[in-house]
Amino acid sequence: MFVCSIITFGFAGGALILRNLRQKRYSVRLRCKVKDKYKYVPLFFTINNRNCKVHIYKHLPCKVTCSYYGLQHILEFIKRARYTLNLCMCMLTSNEIQDALVDAHNKGVKVRFIADKMMAENRATRMEFLKSAGIPIKTQVQTVETVIHHKFCYCDENYPSNRKLFFGSLNLTIQGLTSNWDSVIFTDNRFLILQYKNIFEDLWTEF
Numbered sequence: 001m002f003v004c005s006i007i008t009f010g011f012a013g014g015a016l017i018l019r020n021l022r023q024k025r026y027s028v029r030l031r032c033k034v035k036d037k038y039k040y041v042p043l044f045f046t047i048n049n050r051n052c053k054v055h056i057y058k059h060l061p062c063k064v065t066c067s068y069y070g071l072q073h074i075l076e077f078i079k080r081a082r083y084t085l086n087l088c089m090c091m092l093t094s095n096e097i098q099d100a101l102v103d104a105h106n107k108g109v110k111v112r113f114i115a116d117k118m119m120a121e122n123r124a125t126r127m128e129f130l131k132s133a134g135i136p137i138k139t140q141v142q143t144v145e146t147v148i149h150h151k152f153c154y155c156d157e158n159y160p161s162n163r164k165l166f167f168g169s170l171n172l173t174i175q176g177l178t179s180n181w182d183s184v185i186f187t188d189n190r191f192l193i194l195q196y197k198n199i200f201e202d203l204w205t206e207f
Contacts, residue, residue: 081155116148
């Protein structure tokens with residue numbers, strides 16, 4: 001009886017040790033996954049930026065958190081695209097971003113845009129202007145109970161030295177830059193870029 005108890009305790013203790021080792025190994029793996037070689041630049045916008053609208057229009061930033069700098073970061077992202085530029089955005093109303101997309105298109109960058117159908121038909125949006133410039137745009141067929149709510153953009157996905165992505169809650173609108181609590185992350189993480197590329201291509205084919 002005593003021997004059986006020892007054996008039972010031994011098995012239980014061994015199982016506990018093995019479980020602890022697995023948990024430690026798993027936590028180590030998680031820590032390793034967080035550390036990678038890629039770059040991440042997050043930008044945040046709050047209602048405290050509501051006075052920055054005039055700074056955007058006058059090109060006179062107020063401070064380092066001014067929405068003007070956030071807009072410039074997005075414009076620089078677009079300008080640095082060399083081969084492809086793919087956007088999936090609920091809404092675009094910014095004249096500056098509109099012009100940057102047309103400039104990229106005119107320079108030979110393959111620009112494609114997926115937008116929400118209802119938002120694309122909004123008078124404030126820039127979809128018709130982009131279409132008239134020759135940029136292909138797609139939306140979902142049905143608008144009842146469906147919304148394209150994605151906000152992401154990636155470029156040059158097949159060129160390691162230049163591929164990059166931004167994603168988050170930010171629509172490409174002046175309101176998003178100055179009147180909402182919004183965020184956007186810029187990265188060159190190729191695994192994330194691949195995932196967003198797959199999403200985009202699936203939607204582009206479906207629509």
